[in-house]
Amino acid sequence: MRIDVVTIFPEYLEPLRAALLGKAVDKGLISVDVHDLRDWTHDVHKAVDDSPYGGGPGMVMKPQVWGEALDAVCAGETPRLVVPTPAGRPFTQRLAHEYAAEPRLVFACGRYEGIDQRVVDDASRRMRVDEVSIGDYVLVGGEVAVLVMVEAVVRLLPGVLGNPASAAQDSFSDGLLEGPSYTRPEVWRDLAVPEVLRSGNHRLIDRWRRDQALRRTLERRPDLLDALPEGALDKHDRKL
Numbered sequence: 001m002r003i004d005v006v007t008i009f010p011e012y013l014e015p016l017r018a019a020l021l022g023k024a025v026d027k028g029l030i031s032v033d034v035h036d037l038r039d040w041t042h043d044v045h046k047a048v049d050d051s052p053y054g055g056g057p058g059m060v061m062k063p064q065v066w067g068e069a070l071d072a073v074c075a076g077e078t079p080r081l082v083v084p085t086p087a088g089r090p091f092t093q094r095l096a097h098e099y100a101a102e103p104r105l106v107f108a109c110g111r112y113e114g115i116d117q118r119v120v121d122d123a124s125r126r127m128r129v130d131e132v133s134i135g136d137y138v139l140v141g142g143e144v145a146v147l148v149m150v151e152a153v154v155r156l157l158p159g160v161l162g163n164p165a166s167a168a169q170d171s172f173s174d175g176l177l178e179g180p181s182y183t184r185p186e187v188w189r190d191l192a193v194p195e196v197l198r199s200g201n202h203r204l205i206d207r208w209r210r211d212q213a214l215r216r217t218l219e220r221r222p223d224l225l226d227a228l229p230e231g232a233l234d235k236h237d238r239k240l
């Protein structure tokens, strides 16, 4: 997978070079290129923003600079363009799997109050463009959202995770939150590991884990229960 990121703060994307993602680059599983938007300015001030038409607080990013940058960065194999924004469709595990199947992703990181809408409108004439939100809170720019999305997507690629079974058993993979996890010691600060997990009875252990996942989902994310497909809960589940 080829990933390109356009930003006025390239240094914000340095974490993509570290740890697991850095190893994925070293292994040739992904390529990551970060581009400074200001490379496509032509004025001495390298201006990338201007006042909003219609008034309002803050500044809006200029379409001309973004247009030239995306023409250059998106050249070659047509990518899927992802534009983080508070006003976007939700980024979900399902969308992460969709992106993991793409050969090329380009991320456009806005700042200020966002990017002139015509940049998205124009790009949509040539490629798939998604305006995506990573949550219902407002960041200062798109860079952190790109770090979140790249991490969620790249970990799904074959060969990236040391333990691929982990991604297969992700939260949400069965529609529920995962329950609690434990490791040694058996007792820590007077807190003991639940007996069933040391019983060796894997039928009971699986049942206990599912009960814990259901309880936690009911308590923290009842909306996920409503979204479960018909028949996803068996009669034991419904008794909880």
Ligand SMILES: Nc1cc(-c2ccc3ccn(Cc4ccc(CN5CCCC5)cc4)c3c2)n[nH]1
Pocket (backbone or CB within 6 Å): 084, 085, 086, 109, 110, 111, 112, 113, 114, 115, 132, 133, 134, 135, 136, 137, 138, 139, 140, 141, 142, 143, 145
């Ligand atoms: N999931 C998520 C994504 C982001 C995000 C992504 C890209 C940019 C580029 C600039 N900003 C700051 C920013 C500040 C104010 C407004 C104005 N809006 C008016 C009412 C609420 C806000 C918009 C945008 C981003 C924010 N934030 N959260």
